[in-house]
Amino acid sequence: MENIRTLRREELDESITLSCFAFQYEVSPEEREERKKRMNPDRIWGYFVDDKMAAKMHIHDMRMYVQGKPLRMGGVASVATWPEHRRGGMVAKLLERGLREMKEDGQTLSCLHPFSIPFYRKYGWELYTDYKTYELKAEQLPQPVHTQGRIQRADRDWALLDNVYRQYAGGYNGTLVRDEAWWQHTVFKQKGGQAAVYYDDAGEPRGYILYKVKNSVLDIGEMAFLDESARKGLWRFISNHDSMCDTVRLQAPADDGLPFLLPDPRIVQQTVPYFMARIVDFQAFASQYGFAASGSEEGPLFVRIEDRHAPWNDRLFRLIVDESGQASVESLDGQAQAREEQSASVLTCGIGALTAIMMGYKRPAFLHQTGLLTGSAETIERWERTVPRRSSYFPDYY
Template sequence: MPIRQLTSEEFELYMELAQYAFQFHLTPEQREGQREKFKPETVWGVFNDGELEAQLRIIPFELYLYGRKLQMGGIAAVSTWPEQRRKGHVNELLLHALETMRKAGQTISCLAPFAFPFYRKYGWELYVEYKKYTIDTALLPPRVATSGRVERTEGDIAELNAVYERYAACYNGTLARTEAWWQDSVYRRKKKLAAVYKDESGQAAGYILYEIAERAFKINEMVYQDETARQALWTFIANHDSMVERVTLDAPMDDNLPYLLPNPRIGQEIVPYFMGRIVDAPAFVAQLGLRAPAEATSGEPLSLRIRDEHAPWNDGHWQLGADEEGNLSLKPATATQGGEPELSCGIGTLTALFMGYQRPERLQRDGRLLGSADAAARLEKMIPRCQTNLLDFF
């Protein structure tokens, strides 16, 4: 079946399939708003005799990894009419998307899976999860007198984004947000109410986006720069105790709230979230700009076999070592560097490793990274530790 980009005149085809597949309905006003924002160049469709049978979006993003911004292709709106399913349309679209993203320089891709096993078949792998807290008001952090102040606000995007960017750059897998993304996604999904913590100099150092309904305080997003900002925001939240009975919050996996509470017996759930996939392995490693540690790369490069049946440019025998500038690089193994590789894994496992979600020594013990413990220990030294996190959805 031919695959092509949609045109602006095909907005209705795109929206009809999206609404049916994801079970939502837009009012006429909302539909016109979506029409104005429709970017047909991001949508690819499978057509048969002029009829749209399946579709997929590739949204261009920038993603933080080890403090750097990388071009990322966000896969979304993957949908097929039910009578056209099981004909291989999504398979064709995903393979086409990998080639398209590679040409666009999007060396990493992320998506929200409807089913993890389905996308694992194509090389995407879980890279981030979060803690979901449910806290009775009697168990909230104690109120603390802090310097600065918390202000309820309409939420100035430039002010909030300055706080967010400093926070996001400390994690792997967070989005670099544009003003349009704040307006169209963050505010639309999360901003019912907003409060900002400002330090003694008047500089914003933390914020929450939240809503209050049915005696529940739902924190849709909480970002802070330091402990003072954290305490000030929690004190602001605790001052709603006469209005609410519980507080909910999604927090990154390195959040330490339970330990800091006088009584840590709050509701906690770990929720698997987004998946990632390395699109172009050598270009991805080069863009990370990681310094190659001398203790791991002073000798021969690490020999690595990557399995990737859906992106043949990644599949093969590689050498992971230092380039001329001392940065980590991934280069094809030469004929003289043949023999059995020291380590072997699929592209999904490699993605989990380089995004910081999993560690080499652990995956070697789990049988996901095949090879010796010594080789895994070498790889361990090459990949810095950095917590994954993602506050957005697409």
């Protein structure tokens, strides 16, 4: 007998064991107990065969900044199947069940880190963010520039860092809203080392780095700054480590312009496709989205979404965006749908392409040019005006 349900607390051990096997890592007995304390069995879905766990999937309840607004997001993670049950369609059934549960729970967006991008594209998830990696030799570091501010080590003061992070993260699409537990158990553990904060001449924190130095390499786990003075001040601080390190490594948003600002921009750099996203419930998501303000003379927008794994999205929608950028969103069917679908004003695309647009990862004109959405030139231009330009970034991992 096959069954999909959330886990019971006594099944958490089995879930951890499956994760350890599938993702090839080990945990000590102490780590296992600590994990179990933080795990919520109501957020873990298992696929059971004859009352034995065959596959499972976690859905974390998170919030994410989109167009400056924090929206609820279902973070899909730890999708795993025992080898004897693989290629039986269990993960597909878990994902489809997860989409229904996220919709009912009010999580209008979902994100995940893919083991295979083509696999998750089949179910509507699409890439929504890249990041850059930099590697600089000591002699390539920026020349120190005097600023009015100062740098002070912060001893992992999460509230102080989060004060800067919230403002920094809100400027991107797809960054997490962090709480104390996320800082303590995820950010500090993953990015480690020292924390240093830049204060401006008024004593306000305007930037920070999390970093460590080992074997003559300075690894910057995270860098955030709110203005140019903070950026320069942080790099002056980094350059002061030149006697301790031969190499500096860091990760940055895909739109970061550091190389252009260096005396020698021929540094080692790479762009890495990273997390995927999916609109779970378009009507609810678009109703919360911050569109560009529309003039009173502008008519409605129409979008025909193709989404065979979430039938509530697989239809035609009409959006009316007001002067504040708030949209009223209506699902059309019957005669209204038939009439509007014949109109050249309808944008037609899959849920993945639409997600890439709404998250700021790709523009409508590019996806139209490459054949991933259809619509008249006027319709494409209208969507270009209505979806604000805001880059995506995800500096975390789960």
